[in-house]
Amino acid sequence: MTQADDHNDDVTLAGEYALHLMDAAQRRAFEARLDAEPALRRLVVEWDEQLVPLADNFAEQTPPKAVKARIDAVLFPTAQKPSWSLWRILTGSAVAAALAVAVLVTLPLDRAPTPFAPSLVAQIAAEDQSLVVLASYAPDTGILRVDRQAGAAPSGRVLELWLIAEGAAAPVSLGVLPADAVTDITLPADLIPAIAGGTLAISEEPVGGSPTGTPTGAVLAVGAVTTI
Amino acid sequence: MTTREDVENMIQRVGLGDRAAFSALYDATSAKLFGVCLRILNDRAEAEDALQDAFVRIWQKAGSYAVNGYSPMTWLITLTRNLAIDRLRARKGGAVDIDEVHDLKDTGPTPEAAAVAASERSRLDGCLNELDADRAEAVRGAYLEGYSYDELAARFAVPLNTMRTWLRRSLIKLKDCLSA
Known part of the structure; x- marks a missing residue:
């Protein structure tokens, strides 16, 4: 040959x-x-x-309306968990919903001797509380502490944290959350101005994180960053 | 009028998990893709199921669209056609149903031509016309009806191995012509 x-x-x-x-x-x-x-x-x-x-x-033929409804039911079983698109959040219609689930959390500031003194917090929570992550940012340290209080990544997947700055065009990855419940993320200097007034979101992604730099899996939880 | 760029843009946004873009993509392309399923499966209920499979797959795979090298309608049509043929083969279990013969020459091009440049179409038609008429018809039958080698052999009343040889030689000729 x-x-x-x-x-x-x-x-x-x-x-x-x-x-x-x-x-x-x-x-x-x-x-x-x-x-x-x-x-x-x-x-x-x-x-x-x-x-x-x-x-x-192949001659065009409009399919019956029921087909789209069936497809949506398969892909987006809304009763189960919210899988809002970050784009929807950005375009505003879901911002109200995001704010509704973000509750102001009073941190035990007197938890001395830790020098970690957060001034901004967000509760990143799924609507049904199946995933609850508390994020707090201490400007003195530049550290965003992420405390997963409930829930975990679906099997074979990882949780990835995203920051959507106020008015930003696209979410920025803050990295994949490790298996540990509490982790400290040192925010890159260019992202520090974006955290106040921003929104944090968690999506489920393939192991290693989103291959594209934008969320590819379902957005499981969102929360607005608020000042304490 | 939905342009190629519009469809491309929608697929890319679907890849980011944008449900509104998914609905827009469905509105823009489902009639064409349902036409693919209907022609291949020749059964409305099964065509609806195949269309559902296709859009579920499109949602799941849109993120990899940008790197696979396809033009947008080719990607959507190819994905849908393959799923419809998979379903057809599963239904038939390899049996040849000689009764539902379509006359392939009966079906002219539809006005829906936006997805494909006319020059590409005439180039393919020209190259198919260079093949013997029955061999060109076998290629069309494989593409448009999803016929297997077994079915083609039965329809053209030649032994299976003869049909394989016909098709393979035709593919080489076709490729030479299309690449010339």
Whole structure:
């Protein structure tokens, strides 16, 4: 077999895959190769793009309304837990809800001798209290102390903390919360001005945190930062 | 009029968990994608289930859209078509149903042409026309009806291995023509 033969084989296989001609076993074997071979993936994308003009023959048909309702019920079982989009929060409609769950917490300031003297706090809580995290920020130290009082990450996932500055265009990650209930996060200098008046939120993400730099999983809890 | 950029933008926002964008994407593309499911499955209830599968998958996979190299409608149509064919194969269990033959030549292009440049369409048509007519029809049947090798062999009344050879040679020819 020459290299050209091998290439032609891959072109053919990629075409058979794109047309969905392979049986289930062949398809699985080919998909295992796709995971490992970017060049093969490109061949499949190329076929899909080149064949897609045939899709003009699929005549449009408006689906019944019930289908969208079923999809929403599968994806967003609202009775279970809030999975608000941070974008919704940013666009204001959910800000009231976020504020409603954020309660002013009086910290035991006389807990001497700790030098940690917070002036800003937020209770980041799920609507049903299934996840409650108390965050407090002490300007003298630059430390944001995060105390997970209830709840945990779903199995196989991690909790990631986000800061949405007042009027900001996008949330900024403050990192993945460790398994420990209490953790101290040293805020980067450029984020310190953003914390007052900001909103903190926790999403569930793949292990290692959001791969994109923005939340990819459900937003489990939110809380506005308030002054004490 | 929804442009390619609009659809791309919606998919990217869906990837960030934006439900409003998800609804907008559904409104803009569900008729096309339901058309894909209906044609492949030829059964309304099953097509509705396949469309549901597709949009659940779209919600879950939109975050990886930006890196997969697809144009937006190709990504949506390919994902939907594959799920519909998976469902078709599961239903048929490999059996060949020779009675519901569609005349492939009967169905002309719909006015819905926004997703695909006309030049790409005529290029593909031109290259398909360079194949023998029945082989071009086999390629169209695989794409539009989700026919397997078994079904194609039965429909064109040739042995399975002959159909495989036909299709594979046609794919090589098609690729050469499309890449020329």
